[in-house]
Amino acid sequence: MIKYHPEHEQLVKFVSGEADPAWSLVMSAHVDMCPFCQKEVEAISEELSHEHLSNDAHVTMDSSLNLMMNDIMDLSTASEEKEQSQTSYLELEGRRFELPRALRRFASKTDSWSRLVGKLWQAPVDLGEMGKGHFIFMEPGGSVPEHTHRGNELTLVINGEFQDGQRCYDTGDFILMDSSNTHTPVATHEDGCLVFSYVDEPLYFTSGLARLLNPFSHLFFK
Amino acid sequence: MLVGMTVTEEQSRVREPKECADEMSEYLRKIAEQRCRVSFSRLFSFFAPRVKSYALRQIGNDALAMELVQDTMANVWQKAHLFNYEKGSPSTWIFTIARNIRFDMLRKQQNRKEDICSEDLWPVLFEQTADPNEADLEEQTTLNQVGEFLDKLPVKQQVVIEAIYVKGKSQQEVADELDIPLGTVKSRTRLALQRLRELLKEND
Ligand SMILES: [Zn+2]
Numbered sequence: 001m002i003k004y005h006p007e008h009e010q011l012v013k014f015v016s017g018e019a020d021p022a023w024s025l026v027m028s029a030h031v032d033m034c035p036f037c038q039k040e041v042e043a044i045s046e047e048l049s050h051e052h053l054s055n056d057a058h059v060t061m062d063s064s065l066n067l068m069m070n071d072i073m074d075l076s077t078a079s080e081e082k083e084q085s086q087t088s089y090l091e092l093e094g095r096r097f098e099l100p101r102a103l104r105r106f107a108s109k110t111d112s113w114s115r116l117v118g119k120l121w122q123a124p125v126d127l128g129e130m131g132k133g134h135f136i137f138m139e140p141g142g143s144v145p146e147h148t149h150r151g152n153e154l155t156l157v158i159n160g161e162f163q164d165g166q167r168c169y170d171t172g173d174f175i176l177m178d179s180s181n182t183h184t185p186v187a188t189h190e191d192g193c194l195v196f197s198y199v200d201e202p203l204y205f206t207s208g209l210a211r212l213l214n215p216f217s218h219l220f221f222k
Numbered sequence: 223m224l225v226g227m228t229v230t231e232e233q234s235r236v237r238e239p240k241e242c243a244d245e246m247s248e249y250l251r252k253i254a255e256q257r258c259r260v261s262f263s264r265l266f267s268f269f270a271p272r273v274k275s276y277a278l279r280q281i282g283n284d285a286l287a288m289e290l291v292q293d294t295m296a297n298v299w300q301k302a303h304l305f306n307y308e309k310g311s312p313s314t315w316i317f318t319i320a321r322n323i324r325f326d327m328l329r330k331q332q333n334r335k336e337d338i339c340s341e342d343l344w345p346v347l348f349e350q351t352a353d354p355n356e357a358d359l360e361e362q363t364t365l366n367q368v369g370e371f372l373d374k375l376p377v378k379q380q381v382v383i384e385a386i387y388v389k390g391k392s393q394q395e396v397a398d399e400l401d402i403p404l405g406t407v408k409s410r411t412r413l414a415l416q417r418l419r420e421l422l423k424e425n426d
Contacts, residue, residue, distance in 0.1 A: 014343075015321075016321065017321045017322075017324060017325040017328075017340075021329075021334075021337060021338050024338070024343050025338060025342070025343065028342070028343040028344070042309070042310060042314075045310065045314050045317065045318055046310060046311065046314045048317060048321075049311070049313045049314040049316070049317030049318070050313070052272075052276045052317055053269065053272045053273065053276060053313045053316065053317050053320075054272070054313055059271035059272055059274075059275055060271055061267050061270070061271060062271075064288065065266075065270050065271065065274070065291070068270070068288070068291065068292055068295070069262075069263060069266045069267075069270065069295070071292075072262075072266075072292070072295055072296050072299050073259055073262060073263075073299065075296055075299060075300060076300075077257070077300050101345070102342055102343065105342055127337055127338070128334065128337035128338070129332075129334045129337050130337050130338070
């Protein structure tokens, strides 16, 4: 069951179109998976539309609007758009993972999977100007070495579940970590765990041998 | 009821939001079904100036603000059939269209249009089956079965469901016929579909 959601304030920014685009993408994917936030988004949209469009401030039609109105009515009805057929799943080692709608566009842009340390797999996603996101698959028992974050780390659990010593995250959970959090994610589920993750700064590994990874951490997880 | 009223009179009239939403929904339906120009001009007179003041506040540039109004209202004219009566009011739908367009305009100004576009984040203008559950209801169940389940609904809900799904009437037509508010028709429909879904699940 989904337990972790974006904060209300973040959803308000998302709905008003003012959230950071990469955040918006992850939130949108979470909303696809989360009936609770779908309702929340509907309620916020209603509130915002009321605030922005229903105000009884003095508004009037002027001549340029009148002209515009007539021009618009000369437009024919748009030909029916069909949703482009997109791959809706990711494949790894013969398994297929259904993706939430918002991330489907990136399935085809996802470079191939590569094996990282231990039981971890990673596939970078080119997000253009926003940088890179990553699909990360943790095989059962697979673990990301203990690390903290220089910036924000957004994670959406797409399939399976993982733990980080303090909490257990399930399919659909939306997780925000920053420099105040140090954790060691471990996939506890027998099917492993697929997540989508976005970090705005490279991770910083905090323990043992993994610290040796720090100089190279920009090569993965960023 | 508003026929013959001039635009200025209409604007100065203070209206209950609910009444207004129902009225605007009805305009949208007529635009979708009949390309009704009168309905569009009423809807436009109400929303375009409001979208414009939203756009001005967001963008602060008159030409760009007008572009936003133009794109928003053109979408309303051309895609009124995508408005989902069950999912929210016309003002919410129109706001989300305007928000999408503003988002894309901003990305374009920053030359970042390619990264991500509004329809990825908020798919408001796609043809889509309104509700997957309702599609299931139509596809997976025989009429006979539904008939049996219909009998288990309260009579008031049966009447509404039959009129809409069997006779193909619009919710507004049903409201007029039964002389009850549109909102009541909507809530009866919603309750009935919910109950039907439950019944279908139980008998799956
Ligand atoms: Zn949620």
